[in-house]
Amino acid sequence: MGLQPSLCGMVAPRKPATIAVHAGRPSREADQPLNVPITMASTYVAGGDVEYGRYGNPSWQAFEEALGALEGGRALSFASGMAAVTTVLDLVGLEATVVAPAHSYTGTLLALADLESRGRIRTRLVDVTDTAAVVAACDDAALVWVESPTNPALEVADIEAICAAAHEAGAYVVVDNTFATPVLQQPLALGADIVLHSATKFIAGHSDVLMGAVVTASDELFGVLKGRRDLLGAVPGPFETFLALRGLRTLPLRVERASANAATLAARLADHPAVDHVRYPGFGAIVSVVLPDADRADLLVRSTSLWLHATSLGGVESTLERRRRWKAEPATIPEGLVRLSVGIEDVEDLWEDLRAALDDLP
Numbered sequence: 500m501g502l503q504p505s506l507c508g509m510v511a512p513r514k515p516a517t518i519a520v521h522a523g524r525p526s527r528e529a530d531q532p533l534n535v536p537i538t539m540a541s542t543y544v545a546g547g548d549v550e551y552g553r554y555g556n557p558s559w560q561a562f563e564e565a566l567g568a569l570e571g572g573r574a575l576s577f578a579s580g581m582a583a584v585t586t587v588l589d590l591v592g593l594e595a596t597v598v599a600p601a602h603s604y605t606g607t608l609l610a611l612a613d614l615e616s617r618g619r620i621r622t623r624l625v626d627v628t629d630t631a632a633v634v635a636a637c638d639d640a641a642l643v644w645v646e647s648p649t650n651p652a653l654e655v656a657d658i659e660a661i662c663a664a665a666h667e668a669g670a671y672v673v674v675d676n677t678f679a680t681p682v683l684q685q686p687l688a689l690g691a692d693i694v695l696h697s698a699t700k701f702i703a704g705h706s707d708v709l710m711g712a713v714v715t716a717s718d719e720l721f722g723v724l725k726g727r728r729d730l731l732g733a734v735p736g737p738f739e740t741f742l743a744l745r746g747l748r749t750l751p752l753r754v755e756r757a758s759a760n761a762a763t764l765a766a767r768l769a770d771h772p773a774v775d776h777v778r779y780p781g782f783g784a785i786v787s788v789v790l791p792d793a794d795r796a797d798l799l800v801r802s803t804s805l806w807l808h809a810t811s812l813g814g815v816e817s818t819l820e821r822r823r824r825w826k827a828e829p830a831t832i833p834e835g836l837v838r839l840s841v842g843i844e845d846v847e848d849l850w851e852d853l854r855a856a857l858d859d860l861p
């Protein structure tokens with residue numbers, strides 16, 4: 500047209516902190532509530548687009564709009580992170596190969612082992628930090644599963660290089676983005692086909708909800724995933740979705756604060772004589788400390804007064820646990836590894852409590 504695009508018509512892309520607050524709200528009409536109310540409905544009057552409660556719910560839709568906007572795709576909510584994991588794995592064809600990190604989340608490893616033991620799929624476990632090995636493993640794979648940072652080893656994958664190699668080999672890439680959250684990492688922009696979340700963790704953020712989600716920028720994949728969710732039925736409750744969206748509103752704020760706390764604690768922990776070493780990828784709110792043995796690690800998790808001894812992560816409250824207390828945790832994770840989920844409390848209070856417990860170790 501020979502004209503410069505009008506600058507006044509251009510809106511700068513909104514930042515995550517703004518998207519998290521404003522996405523997924525009702526239209527701005529007089530007397531509309533500012534938040535989508537919880538709709539308790541198993542069925543709807545016939546003739547519309549949704550029809551039945553397993554196919555859609557206004558509370559899911561609001562949450563999905565907000566998470567989709569943060570990840571740069573379209574989201575689908577699930578009853579838990581594992582519901583999302585098993586729904587995605589259900590898409591893999593019979594006897595196809597799935598490449599996955601050897602240090603994936605234990606639930607993911609159990610799901611892969613279960614499918615493999617029943618002859619459904621073949622699994623190729625890799626060191627996700629060894630990009631050349633992952634790239635080599637992509638050959639004739641159907642699906643490349645990436646988790647980055649991994650839980651609880653905190654290994655970081657080169658998502659962009661892995662996506663390029665996987666696509667070259669004709670494989671789809673799923674990235675479990677639970678640890679980084681869309682605030683710190685947006686895998687779709689790095690080439691991933693599907694992003695997966697345990698929304699139970701940072702997204703809901705208050706240790707009171709179990710929920711999962713997948714996000715994709717492909718309309719085709721979205722349709723396939725929606726069809727699987729409709730069929731398998733692992734859908735969330737409207738109240739859970741409402742709480743998850745309420746949590747998501749403050750996700751950038753919480754991630755920023757918890758990450759700053761984690762960076763401070765990681766540096767101080769590295770200097771504490773009771774700690775063998777610290778694993779911290781340089782971003783995010785999870786820090787793993789390795790103590791010399793299981794006994795000292797068990798003692799540490801029972802000696803804090805502020806930090807809560809509990810599994811799971813990503814809440815406003817700081818928690819810690821020795822990961823090898825779980826049978827499914829790989830033997831390559833040290834017995835003395837304690838995973839710290841750093842919350843949003845005052846960092847000096849967190850440090851004093853940890854330091855005192857570490858000082859008292861034998």
Ligand SMILES: *Cc1c(COP(=O)(O)O)cnc(C)c1O
Binds near residue numbers: 675
């Ligand atoms: C917790 C977790 C899951 C599983 O999510 P649930 O909500 O517990 O079912 C999957 N991936 C990672 C990285 C997790 O930490």
